[in-house]
Amino acid sequence: MNPLVLWFHKLGSPPYFYRLAGRLLPWLWGLGLISLAVGLYGGLVLAPSDYQQSDAFRIIYVHVPSAWMSLFIYAFMAVNGFIALIWRIKLSETLAMASAPIGAAFTFICLATGSIWGKPMWGTWWTWDARLTSELVLLFLYFGVMGLYQAIEDRRQASRAAAFLALVGIVNLPIVHFSVNWWNTLHQGSTVRLFGPSLIDSRMLWPLLVMAVATKFLFAASLLSRARVDLLELEAGKDWARQVALADGDAA
């Protein structure tokens, strides 16, 4: 068998994934925390202050990466949910469900930092513009997925049902992303472009990109930690989980 395909098949097996995630975790946490420190230092100390907003603009170093992550994690959850529904891969079910609370947390951080910034800048905590509303709907979608997952007794059926709901809710993602282009709103348009030059000064841009990388690592680390626990719970009756539990008991 092709080594890549073989590795992919192995990855789907819970004990193999459990061990691999355990080896990766220290690296992911380390890289995440280091890049977080670098990004925050660059954003809060090194970057020049804005000519209009002075230091208040620095909240974007938390707000914008969280907003990106809120969409990225939803897409990640939906893709894993799709794989779980079509190919019935147990690992994908676990990953999809483990990512939902993390995505909800990032969405909440995005909304909270946004309104903290909005109070002095726009003069209001909240405004019913398209991007804020669609981001709020995204938070409710995360809550719906989590609620449905908790409500069903059978874990595997629960994750399939919740994954399906996540797939239905994916229609909201393009609405969040394009809301600032489609509607004329109070929320500003995007200044960081994937293609073509960004509208933001490079001294302000690099900490933002470092923060974006940091949130990705933190997400991966948090996801793998959660997924390991969920897998142990799901496979509690299996031999390998028993061995892990016994080994942990001996070590303690």
Add this chain to the structure above:
Amino acid sequence: MSYGTALSACRALFVRDFSLVWRQRGDALNPMLFAIMVVVLFPFALGPEPNALARIASGTILVALLLAGLLSLDALFRSDFEDGSLEQLVLSPHPLPLLLACKIAVHWLTTALPLLLAAPLLGELLYLPRSELPVLLAALALSTPLLSLIGAVCVALTVGMRRSGMLLALLVLPLYVPVLIFAAGACNAAGQGLPVLAPLLWLGAGLALALVLAPLACAAALRISLS
């Protein structure tokens, strides 16, 4: 053994669902009574000034009808699930999405259509401007089937749960938000004398999409819940 055509299965399902509703026709009026009660609460809470009420009339009616539809969603599959006929439906040789589309259609005709007929009365209670009424009715005619279709997908996911009321609201309401925004957008535009066609066309486009996709999604969701 012959199973009959898909068309005859649909006809049988229509007759069965309609006669079930007819035998419990007292229950069928409950959503309408609920919507009227909710609308009646607003003058008590906000005071009876005609101007203030007229301004919020269309939005209030939309939300009241949306909530009434949400409460009636639970009945879509519950009795069928309890007596086992839902499983027979899933096992039948006819395409499940088609059969579910029939069930959703009957549900819409028996719960949402009476609400739609009650809307002019509700509008009168809240001093809805006469010029807004046709737009409100058009928006409701397009949005209530859309809400039933979206709701059916979510209710299929919660079928078989003992206490699914609050959870169903949590699942359904985020998906209802865009429908409400466009329906209310049409009514507000009518109130200000602006063109109303664009939001109504958006609703129509959504309905066309949901008519095709929602029964398929509903069938997939039902298979997950009953597996």
